Structure formats: structure tokens, C-alpha cells
Amino acid sequence: MKRKFEGIFPALVTPMTSDGEVDHNALAGLIEYLITEGDVHGIIPLGSTGEFYALSDAERETVAKTSIETAAGRVPVLVGTNDSSTERVVEHSKQAESLGADGLLLAAPYYALPTHDELFSHFSAVNDAVRIPIMLYNYPGRTGVDMTPDLIVRLAELENVLYVKESSGDVTRVSEIIRRSGDRINVFCGCDCLAMESFVLGAVGWVGGIVNFLPQEHVRLFELAVQEGDLLAARDLYYRMLPALSHIENSGKYTQLVKAGCGLIGRPVGPPRGPLESASQEDVAQLKAIIETLKGSAL
């Protein structure tokens, strides 16, 4: 039986110690916090915010393991298994499945600039190699490739392709995918500043990074907009969240500020790995003020 994914799925940061190693204790603590105090509906290690691209293969494996073991079946774990060649994506994906992942998060292979036909072959290869659901992830700003609704609809023919995280920034993509393949594929919002819009269009969930340190707000928005259908309350909360969401999304320092935000709520996760660097003191102070306004209390 295929588990149905819906709700708030944090793209987990990968905590690092001060000497740059993966901090598994902090990772397990963060996951525990997100599940028990944040009530999130799933977790996604090794996404963009998780800096998978800066981890070794061995580190990717241990991060997946820690995540799956800590979740311990309480919420589904989707593992990011992207890379820049088909062979490596298949390997990562098979490994994630063997470790017990409930699903995979998969953007287009980056740097290579495959055509749409080649992407169909690529995802077919992954589809054939695993038996767990695949969440496609359209993020042309990082991969150089735009997975259009036409392509998404075509990829939805593949048995395990059941979800898509839309991060193009164009919300008409969400409505077009739902309109054209709504029964076949479920859409997750992948742009923090389009969350409410995506929910009202029928998106079943939201994958983001800011949720690492603001889980209660994210979960409450999902409950209000999707489960309770209380549009006015949802809108009110959304507008309270938008200064933070918009600030971080448009900063050019998404991962850096998300890591800083974890520190601000008392769950330090260390610096990002190069080429990214820790947010400056000035950036942290600015973020702190925005979060305090949202929370209505000092951090």
C-alpha cells in the first residue's frame, strides 16, 4: 500500500559541528522537535536546504539513516537523491529505498541540461529501480532545466511518480498541473511565498526550509487553509508570516538564513558548508527582528 503524503514537510537543514562535520545529534534533535513539538506531517532530508550537494556519498547515507531512524515510522521520510548523472541518481535512490525511505525527492539532474525526452528516460530509469513514490521537483533556478506542466503530465505516466514540488515561482504552474493531471499527481507547494495560493488551488502540501524553525506556524496554516477551510483565519496568519517568508526567499541567502533561524529558536545547527557561509551578525539581527514581530514576543 502506498502511503499518501500531505501536509507540511520540512526540507531539513543538515546540522554541522563547528569543525564542519555533520552533527547527527543535532539532526536527530531537530527531527524530534519537528515531529513532537512541530507536528509536521513528514520530513525531507537531503533537499536543497539540506545542502546534499556539498555532502559526500557516505555523509548522504548517514544523514538518510539518522533521519529514517529518528522518524521511526511516526511520519514519512522522503529522501533527496538528486545528482548530476542518471547512474548516480539511481544509486542514491536505491540506497535510500533500502534504508527504509518512504519516498524520494528528485529535481532534474543539474548542470547537464537534458532535453525533455532525456528527462523522461532519466526518470524512467529511477522509476524502474525503486518501488517507492517519487516527488518530482521543478526548480529551474538551480538546475537550469524547466520541467513544464507538459513534461510533468508526461512523467506522471510513470508508476511511482505521484507528487510534484513546484518551485518555478509561477503559481499558474500549480493550477495547470492540477487541471491537467489532478487525479494522477499531487502537487506540493515549493515556493514559500505561494503557499496559501497553492493550497486554495488544491495543493496537498508544502515543502519548505523555513519550517525548520517555524513549524507551528506552517502547520497551522495548512490546518486552516486545507483541513478547516477557514479562509479568513488562514489569510490572517499568512500575512503575518509573509514578512519572514518574503524576506528569506528574496534574500539570496535562503539556506544561510534558515540555519540562522534555527539558532534563533534555540536549536543551533552550525554553519553551512562552503560555498555557503554563515549569515552575518547584521543578517541575523534583521532576521531576529522579523521573527520576533511574527511571534509577538522576544526570542
Added chain:
Amino acid sequence: MKRKFEGIFPALVTPMTSDGEVDHNALAGLIEYLITEGDVHGIIPLGSTGEFYALSDAERETVAKTSIETAAGRVPVLVGTNDSSTERVVEHSKQAESLGADGLLLAAPYYALPTHDELFSHFSAVNDAVRIPIMLYNYPGRTGVDMTPDLIVRLAELENVLYVKESSGDVTRVSEIIRRSGDRINVFCGCDCLAMESFVLGAVGWVGGIVNFLPQEHVRLFELAVQEGDLLAARDLYYRMLPALSHIENSGKYTQLVKAGCGLIGRPVGPPRGPLESASQEDVAQLKAIIETLKGSAL
């Protein structure tokens, strides 16, 4: 003494056998051809056309080795050492230097979306780790990051940053870099359809992929435009080349068609590695017709 790079530098394809392994014999043969019959001025293994992103670390090392050994000092070898983390780029770069590379080709680390300040730190780390020249490589379409002239000028403060390959597609970048840092950094054209324009602006060379199978034409254009200053003859040759250059650049299948082109001149290099696939028969036939028109004879 630092060797001065100028002229035609092919971004070498990485030949593959039919079962998908790197074909070192074909690679050595291609390099020998390009040097002895093509008279190219340097070679660049492990660039974008070389599918470095789809090779293992071990393969990257052996491709660099074969290239350096085959060149054997006859022309400089710049090794592409890019990756998506600073640590790995430094490692690849140190290894390339230890193998005898004459320089490095380095785009922004991909997928990570570093800020300009972070890119300065990143390239500083590479600069400090090696003693060979670095050719920056601006290709926002693949990396997601635009290395503007402002940033290039700033990076040119680093001792080993002596060259830039401009692949943004905007030729005013070439004139702006030369105008603002002309004495400090040398520009190589990185867009095949802007080669002649770049030369007349003062670019000292051209890094491309199509030169893998059209070396004589590329070298002749450089001689006419840069060395002999015969503008009219250069223009005439350029317009004869443009149907091929433009077709391949705008095809969305650059590496695929370059590999097909090598086959068309009798130097087969096998298929690209997934996610890329071999050009279709129809694509090859179309390319053949264009190349025959350029050559003025059947292939």
C-alpha cells in the same frame, strides 16, 4: 614563469565505449588529432562538454592524466575542476595541479546559489591552494549564478585569477570586463556565436566544444581575426561557420551534437552519459548536411 594562454582551446568531449566506460584510447587519439592536425593552442578536459559532472572522481583523475600525458607539453592543458562544494573544488584543483595541469577552468559551484561575497571566498580558497592560473567561467544557465563584471573585476585581485571564459550570452560583458580590468584579466569567448565579436573586442581566445570536430576552421578564424587582422576574410569565414555554430548552440543538445560531429569526421567518441543521450539519426543527418555545406564536400 606563467605561460600565457591564447588562441583556440577545445573543451574536450570525454569519449565513451559502447558500454559506457571512458575510452582513453579515443581520448588520446582526439587530443593527438587536435594538436597535430588541428593546430589548436591548448586543450581543456573536464569542461561542460566533457561531461565532468557525470564522471566519478576516479574517472576525472584518469581523464586529466590522459590529457596531460598526451599533450606532453606541446600545448597547455587546463583542467576543469568544478564541483558543487568548495572543499571538493579545492581537492580537484590540487589534484589537477599535482598531475601537471597548466591551469584550471572554474565556473561558480553549481546548485548551491552562493552570493557574490561567498563566491569571493570560494575562489580565494582555490587561489590559495594552487600556483597555476585560473580561468573563471561565467555560465549562469548551468550554475544558477551570474558572475557579473563587477564580481569578475573583484576576483581578478586574486593572484592566480588571470582569465575568464564568458558564456553569459551577452557580449557587452566581454567589452565591460576588458574595459574595466583589461590589463589584469584576459577574456576567452565562451559563446560560439559571439566568437568574432569577442575577438574584435580584444578577447585573446575561444573555448568551445564544436572545435572538437572543426578545429581547422576555429584556428583559422583566430588567425584571421586576431593574428593577421584580416577582418574581411575573418568575417567571410565566420559567416560560413555560423550555420553550424548557431544550429548547435540553439539546439538544446550541445554535447550530444558535438559528440555526433566527432563521429561525422571519422573520430567516433561514443554516446554521452545519462542524463544525456546520443543524438537521433534525424539530428545526425541534419548536422551532417550543415557540416557538408560548411566544408564544401561530402563527409
Added chain:
Amino acid sequence: MKRKFEGIFPALVTPMTSDGEVDHNALAGLIEYLITEGDVHGIIPLGSTGEFYALSDAERETVAKTSIETAAGRVPVLVGTNDSSTERVVEHSKQAESLGADGLLLAAPYYALPTHDELFSHFSAVNDAVRIPIMLYNYPGRTGVDMTPDLIVRLAELENVLYVKESSGDVTRVSEIIRRSGDRINVFCGCDCLAMESFVLGAVGWVGGIVNFLPQEHVRLFELAVQEGDLLAARDLYYRMLPALSHIENSGKYTQLVKAGCGLIGRPVGPPRGPLESASQEDVAQLKAIIETLKGSAL
């Protein structure tokens, strides 16, 4: 007392006779239909869909007159008074006010590419010349100028600037304007494929062209989404409308298909004026099929 505008405001087509003259009978008939059978909440002659840019000054005056006289106070009439110089925009605006317009629709003056400071001066001049509300209109695809939320917030300082029609295509503009100046300015959706998203964000209305021939559907969507707060029913209707909205918005022939659509519901409005031309028979047949699917019956 300033009348509050909200709801569905058709950007009226300008009907033409077969010999290319403005057809005032058809215009009056269309307005009567929209008000009495469509229950629209206001009308806007001389917007983009009204081809104001292809009418003479005298024709603009008579179209405004016919619209105001036909509406006869039953619904507010906003008159498009845009042009490419400040002087002419002020003239058109004063004339519209003197004819009895309830408000003005005003994009940035086109072709001239004014700066944001110059736009502030421009709209200040119009603001000072009239005493009726101004609806700003951000349509960079036609005017060459992007009126960002920063500028909109600044323009909202002007006494008569009370509304903005957002047609940039980026729905985060809607939330940003509402978030930053929600008490001061009211947003109308100006992209047909973002109507529902805009409503849930707090947009108070929708200005469009397709409503010329689908008024009941547009009004019902507003009622469901804004007045009744029945999100699920609104979404269901929106998805039924989207094939038509999306087809026309992305056709590159917006005005042409809107005029064809009027013919399809039995209210022919003649051809557009050059440079636009009547939709082809093929285009009309395709549109007819889409509309019949939406209506659930043959036209």
C-alpha cells in the same frame, strides 16, 4: 463621497462596424447585457481590450460618453485615459471626469520608459487634475515599465490613487501590495489566470476582457470566493473556467479572441482595428469548442 469599487469589472471591447467605425449601438447593447444579464459590478471602456490606442481622440470621447450614458448610474464606469505623454493623459482624464466617469484606469504612459521618480510626477499631475478615484494598472508587457510594489506604495500617497490593477503575472505582487499598503489601496486582479489566487489574498475585484462574453461565470466566481467564502465551490468553478482563461491569455491574441467570443454568444462586435485582425476561422472553432465545454452545451 467616494464610491467603493469591488467585484467584476469588464474591460469592454470597442465594437466596430464592418467598415471599421465604432459601433455605438453594439457597445450600448453589450453594456446593457453585461449589467442586466451579467450582473457585473462596474464597466471599464477604453482599456487595453477596448483598443483605446487605436482610436482617435474624438472616438475616445464618444465611447466614454456612450458607456456612461448607458450605465446610467447603475454601475460605476471607470474610463481608461492612458496615453504616451503626461499632457495628453491629463487631458483625457479631465475630459472623462467632466463626462461623468466614476474613476480612471491608468497604466504607466507607454513607449516613453519613465523612471519611478518621473512616474510619481506623472501620476501626481493626474491626481491633481481630477477629483475621482484612480486605478493604477501595472502591465509591463505593454508599457515597458514595471510599477513595482515599492512604487505602488509610494503612489498610494496621492489622494485619488485608491486602486491598482495588477497585470504583471506575478501573484506575489498582489500579496506584497496588500501586505504593505492594504489599508490604503485596493487590489484588482488583472491576470485572468490568477483570479482565484488574488481573491483569496484579498483582492477586491477583477478587471478582465474575457468577461465581455462570460460575465455570469466571472460574477459567480467572485460571489463564491469573496462574498460567500465557499472555497471548494469557487475552486470547482475556477477549474472549469481555466481552460478558456488560460487558452486566451496564452494565445498571443487576447483582444482578437475576446471579440470572437462575443460573436460566439450571439453578440457580434466586429473586427479589431489594425494592427490587430479578426481571429481566423480555425481560432474561432477552437475557442468555440472550449467555451462549449465550459458551458456544457452547444453555442
Added chain:
Amino acid sequence: MKRKFEGIFPALVTPMTSDGEVDHNALAGLIEYLITEGDVHGIIPLGSTGEFYALSDAERETVAKTSIETAAGRVPVLVGTNDSSTERVVEHSKQAESLGADGLLLAAPYYALPTHDELFSHFSAVNDAVRIPIMLYNYPGRTGVDMTPDLIVRLAELENVLYVKESSGDVTRVSEIIRRSGDRINVFCGCDCLAMESFVLGAVGWVGGIVNFLPQEHVRLFELAVQEGDLLAARDLYYRMLPALSHIENSGKYTQLVKAGCGLIGRPVGPPRGPLESASQEDVAQLKAIIETLKGSAL
């Protein structure tokens, strides 16, 4: 016999008196200066820099008249006759011909967003209405419409369409047009920062606004690059000019700074007309410094 246009063609500013009227004395004086002291090869009243879009029909007529009478056959006069409807463009064009214009400068009709088929009809109508050469003008940033090389090649079938001014900003458009229709249509550079590049590709001339106050430099660049083929001297001059060209092109205040520049060389032309405003004192001081560096002497 059709006169062949080539060389430097200033897009004339339209001088204004301090109370905002067209200043015909200043216009005649400017033209006299450009012809006798600047040695320009043609003049173009009523282009974008000439603010045609902010003039009345009567003013457009008198500006064309003054230009043609002052040129008095010494150099060809191309009159800008653009507008936003086909009917008005035809009228302006017939009038210009009857006043003695040697040719027409014609961008796509603005604001209307015609399709390529509709543009073909539009230009056919103008072509059929006159017997003088038409210079197409591709400026998508102002008109909202991109006249691609495909369309240009098609329009070149029309008898009077003999020239194209390329202002898209992409110099590969220049090479593509020349490559595909070189014998049929002559290209003028329409981006000041691409002048040298366009010349080496075979452009026969340059239409610009900065030439209003720097005619000698523009003419000398044409002589060096096109007539004398002295590439190195041309490049040297071009790099001396680029700080000014680049500053003005990227300022967002092209017409404003060109008018300011005329004042700086002792030929004041008054303010632009709203929505544009006079350059600020700070802008003028900055421009003055740049021009003095170019001239090598104080103004």
C-alpha cells in the same frame, strides 16, 4: 533611384523651449551642426530619442518639415512615423513622404501586441502606401513585440523594406539577419554598446541618440571600423567611448541624458516632455565628468 543609406544617423532630439514648445530654431541649429561640424551621414527626426510619442500630429509634421528643409538634400532624412494603429502609421508615413522624406523609421506599433502575421499585414499596408525605403526598428523593450530574424526575413520580401535597426540588445540578431538575408536587407546598429561588434559583422550604419552631442566620435568610429578597416584604432576609440555609451544606455534615462549632453557641448535643447523630466544636477555633473574624460578636456 533609391538612395543607399549608410553611416552615422543621429536619432535627433526634439528641442523644446522653456515653456515646453518645440524649438524649431534649436532643431535647425542642431541639424546644421550635425551635418557641417559632425559630418553625419543622415538624420532621423521623430525617433524614440525625438519623443515623437509626446508630440501632437501637428508638431510631428512641423518637426519633419524643419528637418527636411534644414538638411536640404545634403544628407538623407528618415522620418520616424510610428504610432499604435495601422491607420495612423500609414497616415504619418504618407505625410512624411509628401514632405520629402528620404525614408521611414518604423518600429512595431506599440501597446497593441500584434502577432507576427498581423505585423506582416501592418508593414504591408505601409509598404503599399509609400515609395520610399523603410527601416524596420526592433525594440521589444518599448513596443512589447519582438521582431525576430524570422519575421525580419519575411518582411524583407516587401519592396520598400530595405533596412533594419536592431535594438533588441542581442548582437546575434545582427549576424543572423545578415546571414539569412544579407543581400536583401541592410542592418543598422541600434544599441550603442554593440556598435563596433555590429560593424565587424557587416552592419552598414548606426542609429543612436548619443551622437546628438558626440557626432565626431561616432563618425570617426564608423570611418575606422567600416571605411578604413583599421580595427585596432577603431577598438581603441570604441573603448574610449564605451564609458559614456554604457553609462547612458544603462541609466534608465537615455533621452534625458542625451538632452543634457547637448547642453554640455553648448547646444542646449531644453527639457524633455512629460512623462520624462530634465536630468538632475547630479546626473548632469556625472555625465559631464564622463564626457570630459572622453574628450580629454574640460567642457
